[in-house]
Amino acid sequence: MEWGYIAKYTPMYATAALLTLRIAAVGILLSLVVGLFCAVVRHFKIPILNAIAVGYIELSRNTPLLVQLFLLYFGLPKIGIKLSGEACAVIGLTFLGGSYMAEAFRSGLVAVEKIQHESALSLGLTNGQTMRYVLMPQAAALAVPALTANVIFLIKETSVFSAVALADLMYVAKDLIGLHYNTDEALVLLVAFYIIILLPISLLASLLERRMRYAGFGGTA
Amino acid sequence: MLLTVEKLNKAYDGLEVLRNIDLSVEKGEVIVVIGPSGCGKSTLLRCINGLETIRSGSISLNGELLNRPKTDWSSVRQKIGMVFQSYDLFGHLTVMENLLLAPMKVRHEDRKTARIRAEALLERVGLGDKSRAYPRQLSGGQKQRAAIVRALMMEPEIMLFDEVTAALDPEMVREVLDVILELARDGMTMIIVTHEMQFAKAVADRVVFIDGGEIVEQNTPELFFTNPDTERAKRFLNIFQFDTPK
Numbered sequence: 001m002e003w004g005y006i007a008k009y010t011p012m013y014a015t016a017a018l019l020t021l022r023i024a025a026v027g028i029l030l031s032l033v034v035g036l037f038c039a040v041v042r043h044f045k046i047p048i049l050n051a052i053a054v055g056y057i058e059l060s061r062n063t064p065l066l067v068q069l070f071l072l073y074f075g076l077p078k079i080g081i082k083l084s085g086e087a088c089a090v091i092g093l094t095f096l097g098g099s100y101m102a103e104a105f106r107s108g109l110v111a112v113e114k115i116q117h118e119s120a121l122s123l124g125l126t127n128g129q130t131m132r133y134v135l136m137p138q139a140a141a142l143a144v145p146a147l148t149a150n151v152i153f154l155i156k157e158t159s160v161f162s163a164v165a166l167a168d169l170m171y172v173a174k175d176l177i178g179l180h181y182n183t184d185e186a187l188v189l190l191v192a193f194y195i196i197i198l199l200p201i202s203l204l205a206s207l208l209e210r211r212m213r214y215a216g217f218g219g220t221a
Numbered sequence: 222m223l224l225t226v227e228k229l230n231k232a233y234d235g236l237e238v239l240r241n242i243d244l245s246v247e248k249g250e251v252i253v254v255i256g257p258s259g260c261g262k263s264t265l266l267r268c269i270n271g272l273e274t275i276r277s278g279s280i281s282l283n284g285e286l287l288n289r290p291k292t293d294w295s296s297v298r299q300k301i302g303m304v305f306q307s308y309d310l311f312g313h314l315t316v317m318e319n320l321l322l323a324p325m326k327v328r329h330e331d332r333k334t335a336r337i338r339a340e341a342l343l344e345r346v347g348l349g350d351k352s353r354a355y356p357r358q359l360s361g362g363q364k365q366r367a368a369i370v371r372a373l374m375m376e377p378e379i380m381l382f383d384e385v386t387a388a389l390d391p392e393m394v395r396e397v398l399d400v401i402l403e404l405a406r407d408g409m410t411m412i413i414v415t416h417e418m419q420f421a422k423a424v425a426d427r428v429v430f431i432d433g434g435e436i437v438e439q440n441t442p443e444l445f446f447t448n449p450d451t452e453r454a455k456r457f458l459n460i461f462q463f464d465t466p467k
């Protein structure tokens with residue numbers, strides 16, 4: 001192990017890690033928005049939109065992110081749309097994550113008892129208000145474990161971004177190995193940086209889950 | 222008439238559940254609906270506040286026809302309070318937040334005035350100290366009393382109760398029924414589905430007996446419980462008294 005080498009290239013990895021984190025953060029946020037929207041559409045079985053959501057979810061869940069990225073990065077220019085690598089990465093991650101988040105929210109919604117919906121309606125709340133004030137808050141709390149698992153899954157998936165020439169962690173590692181053949185050091189740094197990113201997030205996630213499970217809504221159950 | 226149900230028919234995918242229901246409720250009247258399990262009591266209440274669509278017939282509130290495509294159910298349901306058998310307080314909100322949600326979001330009442338009304342009502346049903354509790358910290362009887370108050374917050378013209386004590390431990394039944402009795406004394410119009418016969422006798426202005434999806438008999442409580450008009454009501458009361466010796 002050449003410590004000098006590690007010291008020298010750590011800043012490069014740090015820059016790449018920031019890029020990975022930035023794209024992951026935006027992608028995950030957008031995934032939550034898309035997921036929430038699809039889950040609501042599916043819950044109310046809104047005509048047309050429901051069919052579109054189902055189609056999207058199937059497509060998204062059954063194609064690898066790498067394939068989705070290739071389509072965006074190499075396919076779209078052929079029909080005259082040229083996106084930057086970063087835009088492709090965010091869109092690709094959102095396309096993948098949206099369906100996973102949708103299913104997580106939906107499982108939460110299913111777990112909220114029907115009587116909650118009906119008693120909200122019986123008070124005069126509209127369907128939209130019922131969703132916003134009664135169902136979603138409870139569904140989201142129930143969905144926390146699935147949502148956090150998705151967050152970690154999506155961060156790991158970012159490792160394929162290097163395929164669209166984004167200078168993310170994977171890209172930097174591959175690049176350095178190609179240049180200097182210091183495979184061990186390059187890989188140690190790669191693993192270390194993924195752990196630095198993922199470990200705090202996964203600790204935070206399990207903390208959040210525990211709070212939801214044991215302390216949620218003033219409860220003792 | 223406050224509420225008029227005429228020739229109401231309801232089916233669940235082909236299965237007829239309610240047949241030719243005619244029921245009128247005057248302002249201030251307390252109707253108790255009884256009948257064997259599965260006869261359609263809950264379905265009738267659910268049709269009245271639009272949780273179920275009906276196959277034919279009509280439902281009117283203050284002379285306004287409800288079962289038409291243009292009905293604004295949100296405003297109709299404000300006039301029809303409903304309390305269910307299973308606990309239905311919103312689990313993620315405290316008792317006070319449960320009470321304030323609909324007045325603030327639906328009626329756009331400001332928090333302060335709604336709060337004052339909520340506190341007075343909670344005090345009245347003996348829950349003055351529970352406004353900050355979450356539903357899961359309450360007993361079954363407390364939950365049902367809070368659910369009644371939540372419905373009352375919308376100042377409904379009529380209240381529907383669907384076996385609100387059926388899931389309760391016996392020692393908690395009384396505290397909930399007392400609240401309903403007091404509402405009756407205050408002149409609230411109510412349709413109450415219950416299996417508590419003593420309570421039915423005490424609270425009802427009229428008893429409606431449903432069997433097999435039809436109204437078999439409507440009678441005063443005095444006559445219904447001592448000398449009903451129909452054979453089917455007699456048989457039901459006999460079985461009932463046999464089932465629950467008191």
Ligand SMILES: Nc1ncnc2c1ncn2[C@@H]1O[C@H](COP(=O)(O)OP(=O)(O)OP(=O)(O)O)[C@@H](O)[C@H]1O
Binds near residue numbers: 257263
């Ligand atoms: N959503 C539904 N789909 C199909 N059938 C239903 C549905 N809800 C109720 N039913 C049927 O309709 C009939 C009437 O049900 P309802 O719940 O109104 O009876 P009930 O008089 O309230 O009975 P209980 O005393 O047990 O509460 C029953 O045969 C029931 O199985």
Ligand SMILES: [Mg+2]
Binds near residue numbers: 262263264383384
């Ligand atoms: Mg019932």
